[in-house]
Amino acid sequence: MQTKEIVVPTSSIxxxxxxxxxxxxxxxVSMGPQHPSTHGVLRLELVxxxxxxxxxxxxxxxxxxxxxxxxxxxxxxxxxTVTCRMDYLNSMGNDLGYCxxxxxxxxxxxxxxxxxxxxxxxxxxxxxxxxxxxxTHAMDIGGMTAFFYAFTERERLLDLFECxxxxxxxxxxxxxxxxxxxxxxxxxSLCADFLGTxxxxxxxxxxxxxxxxxxxxxxxxxxxxxxxxxxxxGLSGPTIRGSGVNWDIRxxxxxxxxxxxxxxxPVYDDGDVWSRYLVRMEEMEESxxxxxxxxxxxxxxxxFMSDHPKLKLPARxxxxxxxxxxxxxxxxxxxxxxxxxxxxxQSIESARGEIGFYVVSDGAERPYRVRVRAPSFVxxxxxxxxxxxxxxxxxxxxxxSIDIVLGDxxx
Amino acid sequence: MTIYRRxxxxxxxxxxxxxxxxxxSCFLCAAACPAxxxxxxxxxxxxxxxxxxxxxxxxxxIYQIDYGRCILCGFCVDACPTDAINHGHNFEWAVYTPGExxxxxxxxxxxxxxxxxxxxxxxxxxxxxxxxxxxxxIILK
Ligand code: SF4
Ligand code: SF4
Numbered sequence: 001m002q003t004k005e006i007v008v009p010t011s012s013i014x015x016x017x018x019x020x021x022x023x024x025x026x027x028x029v030s031m032g033p034q035h036p037s038t039h040g041v042l043r044l045e046l047v048x049x050x051x052x053x054x055x056x057x058x059x060x061x062x063x064x065x066x067x068x069x070x071x072x073x074x075x076x077x078x079x080x081t082v083t084c085r086m087d088y089l090n091s092m093g094n095d096l097g098y099c100x101x102x103x104x105x106x107x108x109x110x111x112x113x114x115x116x117x118x119x120x121x122x123x124x125x126x127x128x129x130x131x132x133x134x135x136t137h138a139m140d141i142g143g144m145t146a147f148f149y150a151f152t153e154r155e156r157l158l159d160l161f162e163c164x165x166x167x168x169x170x171x172x173x174x175x176x177x178x179x180x181x182x183x184x185x186x187x188x189s190l191c192a193d194f195l196g197t198x199x200x201x202x203x204x205x206x207x208x209x210x211x212x213x214x215x216x217x218x219x220x221x222x223x224x225x226x227x228x229x230x231x232x233x234g235l236s237g238p239t240i241r242g243s244g245v246n247w248d249i250r251x252x253x254x255x256x257x258x259x260x261x262x263x264x265x266p267v268y269d270d271g272d273v274w275s276r277y278l279v280r281m282e283e284m285e286e287s288x289x290x291x292x293x294x295x296x297x298x299x300x301x302x303x304f305m306s307d308h309p310k311l312k313l314p315a316r317x318x319x320x321x322x323x324x325x326x327x328x329x330x331x332x333x334x335x336x337x338x339x340x341x342x343x344x345x346q347s348i349e350s351a352r353g354e355i356g357f358y359v360v361s362d363g364a365e366r367p368y369r370v371r372v373r374a375p376s377f378v379x380x381x382x383x384x385x386x387x388x389x390x391x392x393x394x395x396x397x398x399x400x401s402i403d404i405v406l407g408d409x410x411x
Numbered sequence: 412m413t414i415y416r417r418x419x420x421x422x423x424x425x426x427x428x429x430x431x432x433x434x435x436s437c438f439l440c441a442a443a444c445p446a447x448x449x450x451x452x453x454x455x456x457x458x459x460x461x462x463x464x465x466x467x468x469x470x471x472x473i474y475q476i477d478y479g480r481c482i483l484c485g486f487c488v489d490a491c492p493t494d495a496i497n498h499g500h501n502f503e504w505a506v507y508t509p510g511e512x513x514x515x516x517x518x519x520x521x522x523x524x525x526x527x528x529x530x531x532x533x534x535x536x537x538x539x540x541x542x543x544x545x546x547x548x549i550i551l552k
């Protein structure tokens with residue numbers, strides 16, 4: 001029997017032997033600024049080898065608002081209207097940081113009750129911020145449902161802010177010396193209602209996401225950053241506490257009487273997305289505890305504003321009767337007040353980490369310079385260290401886990 | 412829809428019990444405004460109390476708030492010595508051109524009529540009818 005040799009044209013063989021034109025070549029992909037999971041307008045320049053990220057360069061500045069410069073134009077008291085617009089998810093915290101800094105510079109003592117109101121509201125704001133994180137983080141990873149649960153509950157929080165300050169997001173409720181108005185009559189009961197049902201919501205969240213196997217597989221061991229690296233990058237907030245560093249400004253350098261509250265700082269050691277997830281989930285529980293304690297204290301009456309003559313606007317009935325009080329009111333409202341020459345740094349624990357205000361006064365009615373140490377900016381700088389060598393699909397998980405707000409990054 | 416009483420919405424200019432404008436054009440609100448949203452031109456009115464526009468001899472000839480700039484912070488309300496400017500509860504502002512965001516004195520005076528728990532005077536009702544305004548469909552809590 002004759003066998004017939006199959007002849008394969010040599011040209012096609014050589015073509016088969018040619019190296020794959022796509023092997024070993026790198027591709028640069030722009031992720032953002034319009035990507036839905038970059039939480040705002042972040043652009044990441046990713047160099048990919050297949051699906052592996054070789055290099056990641058965050059490109060920021062798309063949300064640059066010039067807020068630090070704007071602060072130099074505003075009078076001391078009016079600056080709170082722009083601080084809350086930097087990190088819009090943690091607006092109360094930003095206002096608090098700025099007010100504390102100026103109060104430190106002026107040497108003003110804030111009344112007990114005002115401090116308790118501030119603590120209650122910043123902790124509620126932390127809850128609101130963490131709920132946005134929870135919803136969007138889960139959504140980035142593919143779980144749409146959590147988003148609706150988290151935002152429904154956040155809506156109730158924003159309602160509370162509206163009740164107390166008149167605005168849902170940009171409250172401008174804290175001012176230098178205390179808070180702007182006394183709490184409304186129904187606020188404490190509304191707040192108690194909210195806090196009463198909150199543990200149930202947290203429980204729902206845990207049942208929804210924490211035990212989810214897909215979520216765990218997508219987050220455990222992903223975006224790891226070691227303890228040393230985390231410290232060297234200067235990370236703060238839940239991001240560093242997920243790497244086993246017990247660092248919380250509320251405990252390390254207490255302000256507004258946080259040292260008198262009973263709460264725990266959750267710390268996890270693995271440094272991955274999963275650890276950061278657990279830290280934030282427990283933090284919500286701790287914030288809830290602080291809120292309850294603050295609410296208990298607010299049942300006592302007290303002053304909501306320091307009676308420093310520079311800070312407190314005169315009582316309205318007095319102002320309408322006496323010309324000297326009227327003149328004082330005119331000066332305060334039109335020219336504002338001066339702050340002694342000096343510089344001061346004050347940091348607080350925002351929902352994202354250490355937010356610091358470096359305030360310089362040259363003795364005028366406006367700040368000479370306000371510089372903000374923004375937690376999102378510093379945490380974002382460590383993003384390349386977390387994602388390099390990981391898969392492309394994990395990048396969104398890591399971005400979600402450091403919980404950046406672009407308004408905070410760019411300012 | 413229910414809205415909290417403290418909600419800081421579109422402003423209204425108030426009048427006193429005789430229907431005289433409370434605003435005496437003192438410029439304090441404009442000075443306290445962090446966003447430079449308020450534009451006022453003051454004028455003197457030497458006529459008697461019955462005939463003139465405002466409670467005092469001074470009144471605002473032009474009073475405009477540019478809602479393209481306003482950030483609804485409420486500092487103008489805190490600053491006003493005569494309680495003339497107040498926050499209402501309207502927040503529906505969609506317009507077609509930026510110029511329409513600038514609201515003038517007539518509009519702001521009529522705005523009080525839209526508030527749910529307010530019984531307005533004749534002039535406000537007249538102004539509101541002229542602007543084709545309707546009552547706000549909200550409940551305050
Ligand atoms: S609410 Fe604030 S921004 Fe708006 S006009 Fe009044 S002071 Fe200006
Ligand atoms: S609204 Fe009040 S603060 Fe503004 S000009 Fe009139 S009286 Fe003065």
